Amino acid sequence: MSILVCGEAIVDLFVSADNGRLEAQPVLGGSPYNVAIGLARLGVPTSLFGGLSCDVFGAAIRSRLIAEGVDVAHAVASDRLTTISVVGTDADGHPAYAFHGEGKADRSIGLADLPRELDEDIRAIVMSSFTLAVEPVASAHLALARRETGNRLISVDPNLRRTVTPDLADWRRRFAAFVPCADIVKASEEDIGIAFPGLSHGEVTADWFAAGAKLCIVTHGDRGAVAWRPGRAPIVEAGRPVETVDTVGAGDSFHAALLARLDRYASLTREGLAALDDAQLSDVLDFAVTAAAITCSRRGADPPRLAEMPPAPLAAAGASR
Numbered sequence: 001m002s003i004l005v006c007g008e009a010i011v012d013l014f015v016s017a018d019n020g021r022l023e024a025q026p027v028l029g030g031s032p033y034n035v036a037i038g039l040a041r042l043g044v045p046t047s048l049f050g051g052l053s054c055d056v057f058g059a060a061i062r063s064r065l066i067a068e069g070v071d072v073a074h075a076v077a078s079d080r081l082t083t084i085s086v087v088g089t090d091a092d093g094h095p096a097y098a099f100h101g102e103g104k105a106d107r108s109i110g111l112a113d114l115p116r117e118l119d120e121d122i123r124a125i126v127m128s129s130f131t132l133a134v135e136p137v138a139s140a141h142l143a144l145a146r147r148e149t150g151n152r153l154i155s156v157d158p159n160l161r162r163t164v165t166p167d168l169a170d171w172r173r174r175f176a177a178f179v180p181c182a183d184i185v186k187a188s189e190e191d192i193g194i195a196f197p198g199l200s201h202g203e204v205t206a207d208w209f210a211a212g213a214k215l216c217i218v219t220h221g222d223r224g225a226v227a228w229r230p231g232r233a234p235i236v237e238a239g240r241p242v243e244t245v246d247t248v249g250a251g252d253s254f255h256a257a258l259l260a261r262l263d264r265y266a267s268l269t270r271e272g273l274a275a276l277d278d279a280q281l282s283d284v285l286d287f288a289v290t291a292a293a294i295t296c297s298r299r300g301a302d303p304p305r306l307a308e309m310p311p312a313p314l315a316a317a318g319a320s321r
Contacts (some may be wrong), residue, residue: 002045003124007032007105007131010083033131038256038303040069040120047071057082078105109137122209128157130164145181154186179211186217237285240293249301250292257291
């Protein structure tokens with residue numbers, strides 16, 4: 001079993017200012033890139049589908065993915081430049097992003113770049129971040145999602161970026177088109193608050209269930225996460241106390257760990273999701289919350305490896321292989 005992660009791989013330029021003097025540190029990143037590496041570090045075979053520039057940053061991204069064990073056979077080589085995201089963090093380690101990405105490699109994927117046929121061992125597809133909402137890549141991803149829905153589990157994370165998609169009405173329209181294809185929707189409470197002001201999490205997830213989603217996960221930062229299911233009580237998992245360095249990549253680590261633990265329960269199918277009992281889903285959330293907390297304890301998007309994580313229950317270990 002493997003997972004195909006779709007979307008951007010970019011450069012995060014961490015900038016700090018001290019008395020008018022700027023210091024900058026480039027770090028390879030992008031939400032789908034982080035998820036792909038997070039999955040690979042947790043022992044899940046993973047491929048990345050996205051545009052990779054042939055510039056120096058793109059070469060570094062490709063090299064790093066390969067070194068981390070991520071398959072790049074589906075990556076599309078591009079003569080366009082790599083997107084650069086300028087990142088600043090506040091006193092609590094929360095990041096603010098400014099993207100320089102118009103016309104760059106990650107956004108330039110079109111319908112002609114879609115893989116004609118996916119290998120049978122690709123059981124799940126991940127889609128997230130601004131490549132859900134900027135053209136032409138958004139239309140390409142939506143076409144792939146519609147083609148593969150029902151054949152493979154699809155997990156979607158809006159990961160809203162206001163500096164890239166400031167028109168919220170347009171963003172909601174575009175995101176709504178993906179939800180009927182999604183088996184899992186994972187979103188942060190911040191994203192929901194911005195995109196759907198005035199609606200409770202129960203109301204938002206009910207709309208997603210009505211559209212076809214089977215499992216919705218809402219993350220609450222250092223307060224943990226809640227799993228919502230249609231017609232069943234939500235499962236709440238508390239956060240982990242940790243000395244936070246920054247929160248960059250925490251949601252991506254959560255998403256990767258969520259899917260990796262579901263894989264251990266052989267639950268990366270619609271039927272598998274429906275069959276999860278409360279104890280199993282609670283364990284899945286525990287695993288994902290732990291991964292996010294570990295990432296927050298380190299600089300940048302540095303997801304944990306399997307050896308750093310809690311072992312799988314015997315029932316999960318037996319179900320997965």
